[in-house]
Amino acid sequence: MRHIISLQLENESGALSRVAGLFSARGFNIESLTVAPTNDKTLSRMTIVSIGDNTIIEQIIKQLDKLIDVVKVTNLTATKHVERELALIKINNNPNSQIEIDSIIDAHGAKIVGVSADTYIVEVAGKSRRINDFLMACDTFEILEISRTGVTGVCQKKEY
Amino acid sequence: MKLNGAQILVNCLKSENVSHIFGYPGGAVLHIYDALDACDDIIHVLVRHEQGAVHGADGYARVSGKCGVALVTSGPGLTNAVTGIATAYMDSIPMVVISGQVSSAVIGNDAFQEVDAVGITRSCVKHNFLVKDVNDLSNIVKKAFHIATTGRPAPVLIDITKDATIAVCEFEGYPKSINMRSYQGEITIDTAQIDKAQALIKQAKKPIIYSGGGSVIGNASEALRTFTRRTNFPITQTLMGLGAYPATDRQSLGMLGMHGSYEANMAMHYSDCIIAIGARFDDRITGDLDKFCPYAKIIHIDIDPSSVGKIIGVDVAVIGQVNDALSAITQALKDQELPNIKPWWQQIEKWRAVDSLSYQTKAGVIKPQSVIQTLYEVTQGEAIVTSDVGQHQMWAAQYYPFDEPRRWINSGGLGTMGFGLPAAMGAKLADPASDVVCVTGEGSIQMMLQELSTMLQYHTPVKIINLNNGYLGMVRQWQEFFYEKRYAMSYMDALPDFVKLAESYGHMGIKVDKQENLKPALLEAFKQKDCTVFVDILIDPSENVFPMIPSGAGHHEMLLAGRDKMKTKNDKGLNLV
Ligand SMILES: Cc1cc2nc3c(=O)[nH]c(=O)nc-3n(C[C@H](O)[C@H](O)[C@H](O)COP(=O)(O)OP(=O)(O)OC[C@H]3O[C@@H](n4cnc5c(N)ncnc54)[C@H](O)[C@@H]3O)c2cc1C
Ligand SMILES: Cc1ncc(C[n+]2csc(CCOP(=O)(O)OP(=O)(O)O)c2C)c(N)n1
Ligand SMILES: [Mg+2]
Numbered sequence: 125m126r127h128i129i130s131l132q133l134e135n136e137s138g139a140l141s142r143v144a145g146l147f148s149a150r151g152f153n154i155e156s157l158t159v160a161p162t163n164d165k166t167l168s169r170m171t172i173v174s175i176g177d178n179t180i181i182e183q184i185i186k187q188l189d190k191l192i193d194v195v196k197v198t199n200l201t202a203t204k205h206v207e208r209e210l211a212l213i214k215i216n217n218n219p220n221s222q223i224e225i226d227s228i229i230d231a232h233g234a235k236i237v238g239v240s241a242d243t244y245i246v247e248v249a250g251k252s253r254r255i256n257d258f259l260m261a262c263d264t265f266e267i268l269e270i271s272r273t274g275v276t277g278v279c280q281k282k283e284y
Numbered sequence: 285m286k287l288n289g290a291q292i293l294v295n296c297l298k299s300e301n302v303s304h305i306f307g308y309p310g311g312a313v314l315h316i317y318d319a320l321d322a323c324d325d326i327i328h329v330l331v332r333h334e335q336g337a338v339h340g341a342d343g344y345a346r347v348s349g350k351c352g353v354a355l356v357t358s359g360p361g362l363t364n365a366v367t368g369i370a371t372a373y374m375d376s377i378p379m380v381v382i383s384g385q386v387s388s389a390v391i392g393n394d395a396f397q398e399v400d401a402v403g404i405t406r407s408c409v410k411h412n413f414l415v416k417d418v419n420d421l422s423n424i425v426k427k428a429f430h431i432a433t434t435g436r437p438a439p440v441l442i443d444i445t446k447d448a449t450i451a452v453c454e455f456e457g458y459p460k461s462i463n464m465r466s467y468q469g470e471i472t473i474d475t476a477q478i479d480k481a482q483a484l485i486k487q488a489k490k491p492i493i494y495s496g497g498g499s500v501i502g503n504a505s506e507a508l509r510t511f512t513r514r515t516n517f518p519i520t521q522t523l524m525g526l527g528a529y530p531a532t533d534r535q536s537l538g539m540l541g542m543h544g545s546y547e548a549n550m551a552m553h554y555s556d557c558i559i560a561i562g563a564r565f566d567d568r569i570t571g572d573l574d575k576f577c578p579y580a581k582i583i584h585i586d587i588d589p590s591s592v593g594k595i596i597g598v599d600v601a602v603i604g605q606v607n608d609a610l611s612a613i614t615q616a617l618k619d620q621e622l623p624n625i626k627p628w629w630q631q632i633e634k635w636r637a638v639d640s641l642s643y644q645t646k647a648g649v650i651k652p653q654s655v656i657q658t659l660y661e662v663t664q665g666e667a668i669v670t671s672d673v674g675q676h677q678m679w680a681a682q683y684y685p686f687d688e689p690r691r692w693i694n695s696g697g698l699g700t701m702g703f704g705l706p707a708a709m710g711a712k713l714a715d716p717a718s719d720v721v722c723v724t725g726e727g728s729i730q731m732m733l734q735e736l737s738t739m740l741q742y743h744t745p746v747k748i749i750n751l752n753n754g755y756l757g758m759v760r761q762w763q764e765f766f767y768e769k770r771y772a773m774s775y776m777d778a779l780p781d782f783v784k785l786a787e788s789y790g791h792m793g794i795k796v797d798k799q800e801n802l803k804p805a806l807l808e809a810f811k812q813k814d815c816t817v818f819v820d821i822l823i824d825p826s827e828n829v830f831p832m833i834p835s836g837a838g839h840h841e842m843l844l845a846g847r848d849k850m851k852t853k854n855d856k857g858l859n860l861v
Contacts, residue, residue: 134466138402138414149407179593186590192411192431195466 127181128200131170139193156274171276200277207277210249216266217242232258289418289449290319296425299458302353306337310357312384315449332734336706338368343710346693351433352379359397369439370408374697378437380428387447388416401443410438418451426459434469436588473604480600481583482616488557490628491517497524498562500689504606511610520548526692531685541569542833543678546640553839560584562606565595575838585609640831649824652751656683662806667719668711672704672728675757678829680723702731712744720746727756736789747809748818753825761828786818797822
């Protein structure tokens with residue numbers, strides 16, 4: 125099953141490689157990983173999406189918790205939470221399909237955020253599902269490049 | 285007080301009551317050596333190889349229970365130390381390793397003797413630090429010792445740039461305490477789990493205590509004895525746990541696992557309640573997981589939550605110190621009636637009567653088992669025994685019953701050949717009054733031989749018992765059983781004359797090639813109180829370690845010496861190594 129694991133970790137050089145190294149050394153799988161500082165400058169927030177059965181996810185969480193730089197680990201999937209992802213998609217600017225693309229963009233709540241003579245860039249944000257759906261709908265167009273942020277999320281409870 | 289980084293470091297180490305540092309100098313740590321030289325309170329042991337330094341600190345830590353300390357230079361100094369660090373890590377040994385690093389201005393430039401120490405060691409330390417600013421140094425040293433010695437102990441590396449050892453700052457004394465929001469050293473035990481544990485214990489008809497290294501590391505020998513005697517349960521111990529409970533006691537079934545005793549493994553297999561104490565269900569113990577302990581409910585006491593449920597699911601997890609957990613459970617069982625386990629004991633006695641450690645003697649050859657038994661006799665079971673890795677390690681564990689903890693010192697998790705000799709040196713420094721023996725093989729000893737020189741310099745008289753079979757015996761045994769006797773690269777030709785070798789290092793050497801000379805030679809060796817003696821014993825090269833659970837088999841499928849034919853090739857088993 126897919127799990128979203130949220131970490132608070134010390135904003136120190138090396139902290140990211142400890143987490144990434146743990147996953148590769150123990151053969152855990154990472155679907156996506158995002159990290160950025162928080163309002164507390166000494167802390168970073170990392171969100172990891174991993175796929176595994178309950179025993180593996182339990183091990184992942186315990187092993188993460190063991191890392192000295194990790195202040196807190198939460199399995200968001202186990203609580204009420206909001207998750208979002210953003211994707212930027214560069215599409216070949218082909219005048220023949222312009223109208224069709226516009227309607228797909230509208231239908232998926234996406235928007236065009238950059239245009240050049242031969243390309244335009246579309247932004248889609250939401251649950252990963254929405255991005256996947258959008259990409260699926262675009263499959264007749266010539267997608268030149270995709271950049272996805274990976275999932276980030278927060279838990280809904282005031283304190284957790 | 286204004287001090288440079290090196291002086292601050294030495295001050296901090298003094299405050300941590302460090303008595304010995306095992307190390308080797310080089311450019312990046314010269315300032316530190318300069319400061320150490322001016323300090324009379326710490327003995328620096330100049331080894332001959334950095335791996336020896338870390339194993340020395342490790343042996344010192346295992347015997348004393350204190351934190352071992354090693355000091356190495358940047359680049360090759362650090363890379364040489366890595367095997368030692370990984371060895372200590374796998375066996376949960378508290379240790380602080382200090383390494384020099386190139387100056388912060390040139391980090392990342394492929395500077396002379398630069399390696400990414402933090403990156404290289406990341407997966408074999410509990411934590412590591414790179415110190416670039418002298419102002420951070422004392423706090424980091426404090427954190428390093430705190431992390432290394434609390435919770436599940438392990439090595440911590442402090443990598444210090446050369447400029448940070450030279451820079452001067454105001455030193456306000458060693459921090460008294462340290463607060464880390466991201467690290468909780470000690471854990472209070474959840475009493476609900478104690479309740480559940482005692483409830484299971486009260487229902488057990490075929491219980492067994494399976495105690496491991498955690499009982500030794502956690503200094504829980506007393507609590508373990510009290511609990512075991514109170515319950516009258518049988519107890520088996522892992523290779524790492526030997527001695528926490530006295531091996532010569534009636535309730536002890538000896539070691540379990542691949543080369544454990546028949547009674548211990550059978551009792552594990554048919555048990556209905558296993559109480560795992562500071563043990564981590566290693567694959568040498570469990571064998572094929574599908575066949576592991578099919579009838580048992582499992583209670584698992586461990587300080588490290590990630591040890592619990594990692595290999596097999598458990599019914600009750602008690603997270604915390606062995607000492608705290610066992611005291612609480614013993615307390616909870618007070619005045620409680622325990623079930624009658626007499627039939628279980630009767631069954632166990634039948635298994636015990638199989639006498640799985642018996643072996644055939646043969647005229648004209650020395651059996652390794654008899655060497656260890658004679659060693660036990662001559663030392664009256666009271667020596668500290670370190671070992672290397674191989675068949676000799678198993679024989680030492682099987683035929684030298686340890687009645688006290690911290691007397692059996694070996695590399696179990698990583699299985700590092702070369703560990704035994706430097707560990708013996710560290711052990712002797714930690715406990716000069718005890719006899720220290722290194723049981724080794726002609727293969728292993730040659731991996732850290734150079735430390736014989738250090739041992740002369742620092743006057744650490746130990747007895748080296750070389751079970752010389754001319755083979756990488758453990759490898760040869762596997763090739764005999766599982767590779768149709770194709771002995772690829774397990775025979776070593778051109779061995780040195782170990783007696784002359786010992787003598788050239790300034791020690792004494794004795795060669796034994798006849799059974800009748802064995803005991804006199806050992807008596808002679810142990811008479812030499814002031815001298816390291818290398819006893820080179822030519823043993824039966826064809827002897828194998830038994831009993832054995834061939835990989836892939838279950839605990840109830842043990843093979844006994846001379847009684848069972850070894851099964852060859854079991855693909856599933858071979859994968860387990
Ligand atoms: C050639 C060879 C053959 C081997 N054959 C065997 C064999 O037949 N049988 C065998 O038993 N081993 C054997 N081993 C050793 C094996 O590889 C493992 O090292 C060993 O089984 C692990 O022991 P352990 O489970 O006691 O764990 P350890 O590695 O000692 O781990 C200790 C556990 O206790 C916990 N702990 C530590 N401190 C505390 C505390 N204060 N309170 C609570 N918990 C704590 C830790 O978190 C950890 O989970 C062999 C090794 C070699 C090299
Ligand atoms: C550093 C290292 N390299 C390789 C091994 C694999 N290995 C395990 S036991 C063994 C043979 C040890 O030979 P020896 O020291 O003579 O002991 P014996 O088994 O003959 O008693 C080898 C090569 C190891 N454990 N450690
Ligand atoms: Mg050998």
